Amino acid sequence: MNERGKYKLFQNLLVGKQRPEEFLSQCETSTDNLLHNIYKDVRRTRGEMPFFRDPIVQCLMIRVLYVYSATHSEISYNQGMGELLATLVYLLHIEQWSFEDDDIEEVVAGEYEGEADGRLSGSYFFPASKPHDISREEDSSFVYVESFINIQNDDSFLDRDMFLRLAPFAGGSGKYYECCRDAAGEIVRELTASEFIEHDAYLLLEEMMLRMAGTYCPHVPIRRNSKPQADKPLSSADQLPASPLDDQMNRIHHHILSRCDPPTARHLVNLGVEPQIFLLRWVRVLMAREFETPQVWQIWDAIFSLTPSDFSFINLLCVAVVREFREEILAAEDSTNVLLSLRDVSNRIEPARLVDNARELYDALLIAAAVEASMGSA
Numbered sequence: 001m002n003e004r005g006k007y008k009l010f011q012n013l014l015v016g017k018q019r020p021e022e023f024l025s026q027c028e029t030s031t032d033n034l035l036h037n038i039y040k041d042v043r044r045t046r047g048e049m050p051f052f053r054d055p056i057v058q059c060l061m062i063r064v065l066y067v068y069s070a071t072h073s074e075i076s077y078n079q080g081m082g083e084l085l086a087t088l089v090y091l092l093h094i095e096q097w098s099f100e101d102d103d104i105e106e107v108v109a110g111e112y113e114g115e116a117d118g119r120l121s122g123s124y125f126f127p128a129s130k131p132h133d134i135s136r137e138e139d140s141s142f143v144y145v146e147s148f149i150n151i152q153n154d155d156s157f158l159d160r161d162m163f164l165r166l167a168p169f170a171g172g173s174g175k176y177y178e179c180c181r182d183a184a185g186e187i188v189r190e191l192t193a194s195e196f197i198e199h200d201a202y203l204l205l206e207e208m209m210l211r212m213a214g215t216y217c218p219h220v221p222i223r224r225n226s227k228p229q230a231d232k233p234l235s236s237a238d239q240l241p242a243s244p245l246d247d248q249m250n251r252i253h254h255h256i257l258s259r260c261d262p263p264t265a266r267h268l269v270n271l272g273v274e275p276q277i278f279l280l281r282w283v284r285v286l287m288a289r290e291f292e293t294p295q296v297w298q299i300w301d302a303i304f305s306l307t308p309s310d311f312s313f314i315n316l317l318c319v320a321v322v323r324e325f326r327e328e329i330l331a332a333e334d335s336t337n338v339l340l341s342l343r344d345v346s347n348r349i350e351p352a353r354l355v356d357n358a359r360e361l362y363d364a365l366l367i368a369a370a371v372e373a374s375m376g377s378a
Helices: 008-014 020-028 033-044 055-071 081-094 101-108 136-140 160-164 178-191 194-216 245-260 262-270 275-284 293-306 313-324 326-331 335-341 351-377
Strands: none
Touching: 020 033, 020 055, 033 055, 033 081, 055 081, 055 194, 081 194, 081 293, 194 245, 194 275, 245 262, 245 275, 245 313, 245 351, 262 326, 275 313, 275 335, 293 313, 293 351, 313 326, 313 351, 326 335
16 A cells, blocks of 8 residues: 555545544554554553543544554554553543533534534544533543542533632632633633644653653663753663663662562562563553553653653552562462462552652652762762
8 A cells, every 4th residue: 555545544534524433444454554453452442431432532542543653653553552542532531621501502503513413523523522421431430630620510520610719810819800710711621622632642642652662662762861860860871761661670670679678579589570570561551551540640640740751750650569569479479479469459559549659769769869979979
């Protein structure tokens, strides 16, 4: 298939000449191996959630992953990238500024483009969010992420009043003027509009993969700072690089764990438990397969805020999980029992506690690195 023919399928979908179901059917029978592999993985991604079974959402994810892979051929596509994208897409979806009653009247009056089933549609066929559109199955899985993100009586997710009382909408007194309310709401609605979810998802995935290239393609050169940063001891080249993948997992096991919990590290080595066996799943998708989607956002918040340049906080999270089950690991007599003890992480540890435990390790290593640096310079 020539280059022009390869992208014909996408062109028909984007200009509205093809229904999502037709596009998925052609992906299923496509001779383009990259497209077919992405299609298979997307169809399996988060299938327990009705949102991800929607053909519109599946088309969006296929487009984003395929365009990214074609644009970044040095990384291309690997399993796990779909999980990262799904976490981003669902967050962008539920963070849409929900429609007010006046907006719904405009929809009924035909001022917004609509689909036959009543959902709004942007130019990229992504379902917009409005009251009562969201599946109750999705609602039941939602947990608090921030105090102003919660399910309201109208099935929206953002508490408008609480959100608009945050800076920069509120002054020092914590009050906001009514004249600013509509303007602020309009800005936020524009920033979270459904027709731009695909654009935002692509850019966010691209930024994530810039930092995780070594995790998915170990041969891609990774940007490193010329000097280790005192406030990021886990990201310097001589301590805990984010790639290549095997090196990262070995360092988690033999460097951090050995330093934080020597008995557990020795026991794993004595039983012949290779770090790749249990760490690969956690590292490649940043714990996205271990917890429900809203819980993953809590974990990613910590990763992005503490180690924004390389996401190396995931290394501490992995060690924190192992330490959480250290008694079972130390009691295990073979590698099988060790791996069994590390299953069903989400049922045995709350994300907030996991982050807190990893943060304690992070702070301890920061202090140790600072002490070592001061002693070395003395």
